[in-house]
Amino acid sequence: MTGPPLSMPLAPDEAARAEAVLAKLQLLVTRKLDGLLQGDYAGLLPGPGSEAGESREYRPGDDVRRMDWPVTARTTLPHVRRTVADRELETWLAVDLSASLDFGTAKWLKRDLVVAAATAMAHLTVRGGNRIGAVVGTGSGVPQKEGTRGWWRRKAEAKAEPPPAAPVLRLPARPGRKEAQALLRAIAGTRIRPGRTDLGALIDMLNRPPRRRGVAVVISDFLSPVEGWARPVKKLAVRHDVLAIEVVDPRELELPDVGVLTLADPESGMLHEVQTSDDGLRRRYAEAAGEQRAAIARALRAAGASHLRLRTDTDWLLDMVRFVAAQRHARTRGTTR
Template sequence: MARAVAVTAPPPVPSAGRAEAVLSRLYLTVTRKLDGLLQGDYVGLLPGPGSEAGESTEYRPGDDVRRMDWPVTARTTVPHVRRTVADRELETWLAVDLSASLDFGTARCLKRELAVCAAAAMIHLTARGGNRVGAVIGTGDPTSGGSTQRLPARTGRKEAHGLLRAIARTPSKPGHSDLGALVDMLNRPPRRRGVAVVISDFLAPPQQWGRPIRKLAVRHDVLAVEVLDPVELALPDAGVLALTDPETGTLHEVQTADPRLRRRYAEAAAAQRSAIAQTLRGAGAAHLRLRTDSDWLLDIVRFVAGQRHARTRGSARPAPAPRPESEVR
């Protein structure tokens, strides 16, 4: 499927003071909403059983029988299960794809802005309790001026804010990005088990990035955050549109009034998104889809709450499937 988007003037670059104010407001919004809706024991971004012993509670239908606390059960003659919490001092790495294809959006924001918002939420959810957070950032084809940048993992709120500022201020470069090479940067050098978050629109062929993500998931808990715009799922009936590929500069004129063209586009988009979801599922990565026309904070809250409920209750049921790709809000 071609990565064609409407030709628009580039957004104005905000001043340093205004950019800092926007980032501060973004982080404040994330802190208030996520802290208010995701209260509870420390369990991390992808809550799992962990190895720290927690309290014993009376068994309830649906609890994992593998967590039975037999000494307490024997003393009380009532079945109890041992709760556990995630390990402290977690190390989290973000792989943030800021290639030119993310400089597009037809709804509330650009995909690039949504990627920065997702990074802010992930940093907030993991950078606490002495945890370390680092990032690798990709900005396009190195032969066309693009580059990859590694920001070392550090602890502390000040360092977390600096990491977010560095991500937000990284400019995009022309050319196709190599998402597979970006993900591979999280595999080298080998690190202790932690959390790896890949933020991208995943428009590169799955054959390019599927194997690196599978390799990453062998050692780490992997979360793939897919950012997309509704126009990438279905074309509007808007007459003749001038479209360009932001990564190559190729220009096309498309007659969107043709219903057959719109139908073929929607079918190709649905097949593409299905292939992305299937590749991520096969790699063992959790999949979070964020759209530029929806409340991304609410989507993150639902995802984290669903993951927490499924794992702390010992359920083997997968997280709810994403909404149909063909649906346009």
């Protein structure tokens, strides 16, 4: 049994909540981001475009990957090649809606931040004929039962009956605000299923079929094993400007001291009782969480992707505005990150 398809309508109360959250997010984004990218722009994200332009002398901080070697050899002075804005560019979103995203202990659920990030990217990019599309992945519909049996038995079961592939909703890239609104409604209305999205496979879908250079945005909590998605992100960054938006809840970073706490794994359905009064346990949890987030940041940096972290307990829109402003500042200095 694989559960309901992604296209199945949500329950009336769930659909009403999704629509209300989306309307609130769109209002917030419009108020804060309107005018932020007015005027000439280079590329979809504030940063360099993809079309070759004139050369200029190299300045400290310039991206060495844009060195203009013929001009450098001719003038004996290092030069970099400027880039100019594309006028009809394409943005693709890889949206991870695993069961772990249906969680939140602060102002927002993590899935609300996923929709918020998609809304902000649509607002920033859909203008001047630019197109935006998305691939949305959620769990397989079958809870993972790690830890409930011996490893040898789980291995035998995996050989006998492989788990069903996680469903993916592909939303074609189209220009126009009306089409962008429809895309956001489809993302907000996606039914989250048990299990974990294969994030690497989801990101690989942005490489097929091959597309002209544009922007690829990966929105996830990146809780899947790093080795499963690091290579696809690196491959994607060879051709596209990649932005990784990491969604985090504070309880994933540290545990509060609230006594015995019963925790449910949203991906496997397993229950765990944790004695949060144990100082050693809380310390080990925080250290492990810190190491995990550091590994995620290292993998994204090594892949050449820009990295934006949004938290459910902070002003995510202010974080995004600061990120965009930093990108604009980097562009004026001739850098890419």
